[in-house]
Amino acid sequence: MGKTRTTSGEGRERQRLPARRFRTTSPAALRADSVDGGSLLAPLLGLTDQAFSDCPDLADGAMEKMSRVTTALGGSVLTGRTMHCHLDAPANAISVCRDAAQVVVAGRSIFKIYAIEEEQFVEKLNLRVGRKPSLNLSCADVVWHQMDENLLATAATNGVVVTWNLGRPSRNKQDQLFTEHKRTVNKVCFHPTEAHVLLSGSQDGFMKCFDLRRKDSVSTFSGEATEAGPREWAMAGWVPVLPVLSCRILRLHHSFAHGPMQDAESTANDARESWGCPLYPLGLCSGPQAGQSESVRDVQFSIRDYFTFASTFENGNVQLWDIRRPDRCERMFTAHNGPVFCCDWHPEDRGWLATGGRDKMVKVWDMTTHRAKEMHCVQTIASVARVKWRPECRHHLATCSMMVDHNIYVWDVRRPFVPAAMFEEHRDVTTGIAWRHPHDPSFLLSGSKDSSLCQHLFRDASQPVERANPEGLCYGLFGDLAFAAKESLVAAESGRKPYTGDRRHPIFFKRKLDPAEPFAGLASSALSVFETEPGGGGMRWFVDTAERYALAGRPLAELCDHNAKVARELGRNQVAQTWTMLRIIYCSPGLVPTANLNHSVGKGGSCGLPLMNSFNLKDMAPGLGSETRLDRSKGDARSDTVLLDSSATLITNEDNEETEGSDVPADYLLGDVEGEEDELYLLDPEHAHPEDPECVLPQEAFPLRHEIVDTPPGPEHLQDKADSPHVSGSEADVASLAPVDSSFSLLSVSHALYDSRLPPDFFGVLVRDMLHFYAEQGDVQMAVSVLIVLGERVRKDIDEQTQEHWYTSYIDLLQRFRLWNVSNEVVKLSTSRAVSCLNQASTTLHVNCSHCKRPMSSRGWVCDRCHRCASMCAVCHHVVKGLFVWCQGCSHGGHLQHIMKWLEGSSHCPAGCGHLCEYS
């Protein structure tokens, strides 16, 4: 591996070739020559002339050749390490010499050149000379010419553009001073291939193009030009390009694809005419534009289109200019919301321009199409101060921010969420970044407000992807489950797939890896989706329940009954049972006649309790192991038959038989983990043993049940009654018998309590546990519904945070199912402050005018533009503020009440359009 110096020296030699060739084509005198008055524009003219004669081939050809040659230079290898050096003052900008061995740092009180050596930066030259500090040296930007190692330009905060010639023998290297800008100059930029052309962009809204062989600017471009039109710009007092040049350029137009040609030609004609007018000095009469010019934040010559440059503005616009046509820009579009701080042309791709803005975004635009097309968008965490494409990596760019965030990021624009690399060396905001060599992607230089200059090596960068957690899990609305995990993990566990995905189907998506991408694979995951079985219905019960439950507005007993009925009709008998129990507990016994109780169970027999048992058990048994609707409906059918029966014992037996004889295979019931859990749920709430759920095995569940059955001080005979089926259950050795048992025993207990008339407070703990149980199960709907229905009775037992959590979960679910009305009702009924204030947020309703489709911002009901009322009632001819109903056939409508009333009497549209409206 050769030393940097020698190899790069050789490369330099070769690199210079095209430049030389270029110079020879230009008949112009050297910069040292004094400009003779006769040919004011001779230098630039000669150049354009020449370019014109073999245009576009020459310019393009030369550039292509150059890039090829410099690519060849890339063969030499730069060496170095990650290092930094302390500067005396904060840096505002940096720029690299084309030999990749020197870097210039400029700031308010620093202007130095450093040599980049193997191990360190070495200060080579201090360009701030002279005793008196001058604002001309307070640099906002600095740029090093990419063809001439001796040429630099700086932009000063007081509006001066200074050029520096390192070849000057004196200590003071200052070459020329341009004081044409009236405000701070934000950016300077050399032409990539032309030795003498410098462009500047300033706060005063103007861009100026300087020929370094002349004392003042060649042309001025105004950000307002497009709006102003050719005549105004001439009057606004800029130096126009002489007609001679313009005429020549006119013929050049064929070489430019941008912009419609006719248009361009006519403007040029206008412009020529306007030169006949005397130029007004920039005086008081120059009109309102002067104050409104938007400051220019960045200017960049296109690397591949000889005449093109881009400029970015404080108001979010980006303009594309042809250097020969200062009267109007070729194209303008709004790129960002707020100032566009920076832009950078893609070094290889002709049409790509990256822009960065205060809105924290980096956007990549394709400028080759007729309208600039946004190709990529990267969202960063802070405003983007600088953006620089990474050499040799087509999709990579580096960014830094001017506020809050001190790091430098390198993004792959195709992966806009995680930066590909991150440099964290700086302690204050980074103000300048530059790739050390135009064909070496591994060295990045940066200057910062923390007064330091850094060289970053790509291999030392921290890679956020490494810290990323590429696992994710999400439930779909209808019970689908998607998860993403590292591919290695998925592969390892795929053996278990068939086991979990019994009747569900995993679908795999795998991203194809791009081998060219250095970080691919580090954070890539495989995505698997498990769908619920088609036709399984999934969450239908949830929607139905939500819609049909009654939560308020009626006595408690009625609410409970209603909800129990709803739950039962949906086949959710455990829930139904719970509602019934709640009614028993909380409604004073005097108010609830036994007959009513029985009725609620759907049976008018003399013995209510056993019936309830039977009902309960019948329903749960099938519900347990079944996951499909088929099974469920079968269970329903069975419970229906049971309901018609009158004897409890009979039912129990029948149930036993049925279970044994059912077409659900016994081993399935036993083997299915979920089924077993379900049994436990059944046990758990009704026995009020919240500590139970750890027990997963049915064998353990049995003894537990014994204990519970024993504890309540119920009458002996009831307990006996409860015991007998239990025994039979254990003998049968079928898991599905468990609930039979539990419901029996519990009901007996509650019956006993009911008899002895315990106050509802006694059940507080029980009910609380029941709510927790449901919530834990994922049935937050039940928890919230009960909470609302019982209101004060239970609220005190449950801590605020839990309640809030339940409410928000339920509301979230409701909104996912678009049950807006229900969700709103729940919000309204909730007592938690955090929840009820949900209704107070974003209460604004934005309306668009029905005629011009514009938002009606200032006044709600009348459009500012077309001065019409938005929605008039066809009946009363007043503005409808609120519910508006309209006919989908003729689109007339009005107040709901009015239309309803109208349509009672007539079937024709009230607007008189003759349409036969229908109200359904």
Add this chain to the structure above:
Amino acid sequence: GGRDQDEELGIRIPRPLGQGPSRFIPEKEILQVGSEDAQMHALFADSFAALGRLDNITLVMVFHPQYLESFLKTQHYLLQMDGPLPLHYRHYIGIMAAARHQCSYLVNLHVNDFLHVGGDPKWLNGLENAPQKLQNLGELNKVLAHRPWLITKEHIEGLLKAEEHSWSLAELVHAVVLLTHYHSLASFTFGCGISPEIHCDGGHTFRPPSVSNYCICDITNGNHSVDEMPVNSAENVSVSDSFFEVEALMEKMRQLQECRDEEEASQEEMASRFEIEKRESMFVFSSDDEEVTPARAVSRHFEDTSYGYKDFSRHGMHVPTFRVQDYCWEDHGYSLVNRLYPDVGQLIDEKFHIAYNLTYNTMAMHKDVDTSMLRRAIWNYIHCMFGIRYDDYDYGEINQLLDRSFKVYIKTVVCTPEKVTKRMYDSFWRQFKHSEKVHVNLLLIEARMQAELLYALRAITRYMT
């Protein structure tokens, strides 16, 4: 008959005092409610919907509806929309800020609002009755109002690291924006001589009608004649004089415009011009020390008269130079505010833009005038008083364009608004319209707000890095 009945019921009927929304601007010059155009009407409607009132500030600001719209939107967002601080805190901070300048008008308005949103009336007995957290803000309020350049990151750290009384960064930014907003608004209130609202102290009287009829007619008529006669006569006498003023100003602007490019001052000259302007601005003060309007009960509780701008200037303390090219609102301040208090950065940014760029291209009786130079001079002069320097501005222009009486007015409105008198208001730019003087006030308050914000936000940035 009705009045008799009310009196029998013991109801005292308040009667309005004063002659309209502003003490400085004759009522007939101010837009009458009912005669506004559609845009203004919409603004009034918005303002009424947001605040439940149409206050005198709105009635005066409506001279410039474009600005008023942005102003109301921002204020509404700060006080009523989503934000890190609870509603009563926001109004209380408004009271604290307005009380720094003994602005009883704003204090009264916000005392009502504070109580309305459920604030604890005890807090109104003084800052020491408010929670510790708000008390901690007192120091920042004081420094921000009078010497914002003294704010350091230690101030910020003190607020953010006070254990259970700590402010979060988002809360602090909200508070800082509120403080600066109300400091500036106090400037506007005094600068335009806003009259007290009828429902507030000083806005009405309970004198018996017979007596008050007599008194008010007498006093107000007398006042009117006293106020207007001398002005008129002064105008008559010096009409040519003041006409000449405008002409001279325009001539100066023209000259500056033309010779700007030719005569280039040296760097040292430019630097010293800024320093001179900064130093001189310390001594620009009205010679007549008229007594201040008596402070209202509430604002008295918040006073700390030991600390004010004037004290400082007498001691001749040095104001360090703040270079706007190193920390400016557009690049830095905006990003910080929007990061910590989303959307507000955008709103304030718009407001600054509108205020800075607002122009009708008129100057007194002249039309089609480019006033950008004059507006920039005013803006930069205010920032200069706060030590904020623009590298690309020639501070010599200020001396050319702003005469002494105007400087006195600017200085007083921005630094010690409570000392503004009608005489000051009348004595600058005599030929200019009232709407133009209100326009000047808008520039003053926005420039002041931006200056305070820049210092506060820079300290926060320094704390964060």
